[in-house]
Amino acid sequence: MSPPRITAPPSPPGHPHRRTGHPDGIVADAERVSSEWQVEIESCAVATRHSPSRQAALETWQRWWAVGALGLGSLWMTFAFLTVPEVMATAIGFNSTPFQFEIAFANLGLAVMGFRAVSASARERITIGLGAGMFLWGALIGHVYQWFAHGDHAPGNTGGVLVCDLLFPAVMIVLAYRAQRLSSTDQSPVLLPGNMSDSSHGVGSWQA
Template sequence: MKQLVAALPAICYAVALTLGFLEVPQPFGADGLGPTLQWMLSLGLGVPSLWAAFSHAVFADHVAQSIGWAPSPFQKEVAGANLGIGLGAIAASVLGPEAAWAMTFVAAGFLWSAASTHIADMVRSKNFAINNAGPIFWWDILTPLTLLIGLLLLHR
């Protein structure tokens, strides 16, 4: 069960890409984005960010342990950042390209910073805990990258 929960962001990412590549339109998505960007924003970024917000706020001790870190009051700040990113990403999927660009930059700043922290922890402390070096690490890197590529292709 722990592996399934840890894999949730990667599963959402894969399902979002699959729905996008199959050109399944998001029922509430902005026409100017196309299905892949619609799903990547709402399901690929939004849902996992909301899940992270809930997890860091409600299960802080368990989440810290799964990352290989000690619990910290900063987890409430991480929860708040994830809440804003999750809500903003879902809104951007409805609002269109300009909002998508803005949310992609917000997500890239936060998630790539998180990934760099995880890399440093892997190198310095040999911390390969599931939520430090597992699916969430790759999600942190690939989600903003996928959104940036999608937006660049949209505006080429």
């Protein structure tokens, strides 16, 4: 049986949807987090409408995704696996094991990479996305295997975790790749009549 995978964490103490030690509370909390992300995505979309360029809009999306999805999402998972490992194991449908401690620090590594991606280059963001994907996509495969091979229908094994594991790294890679391509296009020399090209300093002329 594979080790526990990333899943939606329980809400902080006192949250009305939380039932300590019960996976249903985690499911309700996952729905709450999902709705909050939807609001943030819509807010980001509104903000980028006034961006001066496509590159600026892409940069806003990349920074938001790095912090809001990979950074804070993984940091919250670190907290959950360290403070309530039994609840997390129950939500996933696994027995509690010492590996949950290691899963917590694996998520801490993802959080550090997410925060680093805020000020990283497009190439580094692609690398960060691929690094995160090696863990999260492996977790996704594990969830699906446990689902079909062992009938694990626990909410933390077949719920929104599948979408998060897939999209967290994938969106970062796609956005960074798009930004890299757009930057390369904008910096390409402009061909002018007579096979003369416009240099990076804007110098270029046509000769008959």
